[in-house]
Amino acid sequence: MKFEHFALNVNDASAASLWYEENLGLKVVKKMTESPFMTFLADDSGTVMLEIYTNPKGETLDFDALHPLAVHLALVSEDPTADRDRLVEAGARVITDDVLPDGSQLVMLKDPWGVALQLCRRATPMI
Numbered sequence: 001m002k003f004e005h006f007a008l009n010v011n012d013a014s015a016a017s018l019w020y021e022e023n024l025g026l027k028v029v030k031k032m033t034e035s036p037f038m039t040f041l042a043d044d045s046g047t048v049m050l051e052i053y054t055n056p057k058g059e060t061l062d063f064d065a066l067h068p069l070a071v072h073l074a075l076v077s078e079d080p081t082a083d084r085d086r087l088v089e090a091g092a093r094v095i096t097d098d099v100l101p102d103g104s105q106l107v108m109l110k111d112p113w114g115v116a117l118q119l120c121r122r123a124t125p126m127i
Contacts, residue, residue, distance in 0.1 A: 002047075005040060005048075005050060005051045006049075006050055007050075007051040007052075008050070008052050008053075008063075009053055009054065009055055009058045009059065009061070010054060010060060010063075010113050011054060011060055011113065012054065012113070013037035013053045013054040014054075015112075016052050016111070016112075016115075017031070017037075017052045019112060020050070020111075021041065022090070023086070023087055024117075026041035026043060027041065027042050027044075027046075029041065029049060032053075035054070036053045038053040039051065043075075050073065062114070063110075063113060063115045063116070064113075064114030066114075068095050068096075068116035068118070072115075072117060072118045073115065073117050074117075074118040076121070076122075076127075077107070077120060077121050080097075080105045080120070081105075081107075083107070083119050084097065084109065084119060087111075087117070088109070091111070092109040092110060092111050092112065092117065093109060093110050094109055095108040095109060095110060095116070096108045100123075102123040102124070103123040104123045105121045106119070106120055106121075107119040
């Protein structure tokens with residue numbers, strides 16, 4: 001089996017999906033312009049998708065209250081420091097910025113909706 005998508009039920013799917021498109025470079029695969037505003041976004045490999053929607057049938061988690069280690073989206077970054085600064089300018093906030101003993105850099109942020117994003121530059125790429 002392989003992953004098709006990971007889904008997030010957020011308060012404002014239209015705004016969140018646009019932010020992810022503009023700031024993370026995710027590409028729209030499918031988008032609904034009416035409720036539940038379901039949007040499938042693919043990464044630049046075209047093999048992994050994130051679904052963002054606002055569906056009143058399901059619970060919307062208080063992402064801002066969750067510790068980033070409870071749930072986060074991890075993204076490969078060639079330059080986590082520059083990406084961190086760019087995302088903060090776009091409304092994200094920094095939680096941690098760590099360099100591991102092997103030289104890997106992991107930056108944890110929260111997007112404007114409180115969803116945790118981890119920017120990863122691994123000394124030895126995992127994928």
